[in-house]
Amino acid sequence: MPRFQRPTGTLDILPEEQSYWEHVRAHAIRLARRAGFERIDVPVFEATDLFARGIGAATDVVEKEMYTFNDKGGNSLTLRPEFTAGVVRAYIEHGMHVRPQPVKLYSIGPVFRYDRPQAGRYRQFHQLNLEILGTQDPAADLEIMLLVWDLYAGLGFRGLSFQLNSTGCPRCRPAYVELLKSYYHRHVDQICDDCRRRLETNPLRVLDCKAAQCQPVIEAAPPIGDHLCDECADHFAQLREYLDLLGKPYxxxxxxxxxxxxxxxxxxxxxxxxxxxxxxxxxxGRYDGLAEILGGPSTPAVGVAAGLERIILGMKAQEVGVPPLPPPPVFLAHLGPEARQEAARLADGLRRAGIGAWLAFGERGLKSQLREANKRGASYVVLIGEDELAQGVAAVRDMRTGEQTEVGLAELVGWLQERTGR
RNA sequence: GUGGGUGUGGCCUAAUGGUUAAGGCACCUGGUUGUGGCCCAGGAGAUUGUGGGUUCGAGUCCCACCACUCACCCCA
Known part of the structure; x- marks a missing residue:
């Protein structure tokens, strides 16, 4: 048992996992950039109050999931549990409202939530975040949805399901919440304990309950769609019209x-x-009030966060393949002190020419070096011994066919460039 | 925070409460003076998660803690 282990809920992403990560990140960034999103990197930690006010003091994230600490200056800081609050803070802080609106930003990196880990849930995990700030056009909502659509579809996901709703705005939601609460109070004897608690802390969440006994109550509950204000209803209708127009199932x-x-x-x-x-x-979803809550100009905005660990877990479950990260094609083996120097020189030369090269370390027998080359997946072994050195050549072994040819040291780089496609 | 499952070399697994904890994979070396994969031989690598307890004797039984894991709450 190792003396130190990774902290609970964290993940070491080992070399053999990196092909997934590279592929997902590259794909995500390609899609974001082609839709006009620019990258923004915000700090991994922010003032605690930014999250408390932005996300909401009564939410689970703020109440029990934040990594909060005091720095030596006595400031309360928190490891970001999501991107949006920090991105909106940066938008305000840098006066981005004077840029051509809207501003489209993407971010990618680790976020932190103190939670009990389980499949697909970690204390440090990674998100791709997309935000469109400065427009209330439903076309922006559409664009965000289309982008994640292409993200998953382009990676090869099948059987995806897009869930859509509108939860209103400060003008219409409070009245609906009251309606929902009074409806639930009339059925309070039929619902689960959790829902009785939710009714006080976060009433909308009762609609999300999975307890069997609550299902009939949820079925008969008044749907929020019937109680949206004109603006929200119109916005929602336009978004659905776009989605239908583009033939996107949801x-x-x-x-x-x-x-x-x-x-x-x-x-x-x-x-x-x-x-x-x-x-x-x-x-x-859309968060038209957040910028104002954080002390900035009123800025309608819409965004999405995608969990990278869950993407990769899903890809593995669906057996979606990713291109491998190829090892260096050339392995340099050597015998004798002078040959070793020449091999080191050649490794440098090959790499500068753009050819991946692995230099054997130590003074070992040729058999051992070839075994290593084989295990490392080299396509060619460049072998230099005293004999080759005396003739100014290298023996180049094709590891696939086992054929071996002598190549002049001066021509070696060009010879390998041709064969490794560089 | 709550509940279930699981902890034996890097990985996978074995060991009626009874010698020195066994095997496979992987790793290293050798089977050629300078030639990989297959094969053969050898080597290194474990105070059995930690701490207590029961017992003449514990990897094995009991308790606690820790970790991993799955689920709840909630979320990506």
Whole structure:
């Protein structure tokens, strides 16, 4: 048992996992850039209050999942549990409202939530985050949804399900919440203990309950869609019209509510199978009030966060392949002190010419070096011994066929460039 | 925070409560003076998660803790 282990809920992403990560990251960034999103990197930690006010003091994330600490200056800081609050803070702080609106930003990196780990859930995990700030056009909501659509489809996911709802705005939601509460109070004897608690802390969440006894109550509950104000209803109708126009299948889910306080109007999730109990591979929506809450100019905005670990788990469950990260094609083996020097020189020369090269270390027998070359997956072994050195050549062994040819040291780089396609 | 499952070399697994904890994979060396994969031989690598307890004797039984894992809450 090692003396030190990784902290609970964290993951070491080992070399053999990296092909997934490279592929997913590269694909995500390609899609974001082609839709005009620019990258922004915000700090991994921010003032605690930014998250408390942005996400909502009564949410689970803020109440029990934040990594909060005091720095030596006595400031309360928190490892970001999501990107949006920090990105909106940066938007305000750098006066980005004077740029051509809207501003489209993407971020990718680790986020942190103190939670009990389970399949698809970690204390440090990674998100791709997309935000469109400065427009309330439903076309922006559409664009965000289309982008994650292409993200999953382009990676090869099948059987995805897009869940869509509108949860209204500060003008219409409070009245609906009251309606829902009074409806639930009339059925309080039929619902589960959790829902009785939710009714007080976060009433909308009762719609999301999975307890069997609550299902009939949820079925008969008043749907929020019937109680949106004109603006919200119109916005939602336009978004659905776009989606229908583009032939994108989605499920209207009036039970879809989301755990963060800042959402207004549009909320959506993408569900995928194969990640244990976790269905959502991404979640997002519109947050027209957040910038003002954080002390900035009123800025309507919409965004989404996609969990990279869940994407990769889903890909593995669906056996979606990724291109391998090839090892250096050339392995340099050597025999004798002078040959070793020449090999070191050649390794440098090959790499400068753009050819991946692995130099054998130590003074070992040729058999041992060839075994190593084989295990490292080299395509060619460049072998230099005293004999070759005396003739100014290297023996180049094709590891696939076993054929061996002598190549002049001066021509070696060009010879290998031709064969390794550089 | 709650509940279930699981902890034996890097990985997978074996060991009626009874010698020195066994095997496979992987790793290293050798089977050629300078030639990989297959094969053969050898080597290194474990105070059996930690700490207590029961017992003449514990990897094995009991307790606690820790970790991993799955699920709940909630979320990506």
């Amino acid at each position: 499920t209207l889910n009036h039970r879809l509510v989301r755990g963060l306080d800042y959402y207004t109007k549009t909320v959506f999730e993408v569900w995928a199978a194969g990640i244990g109990a976790q269905a959502a591979v991404c979640g997002g």
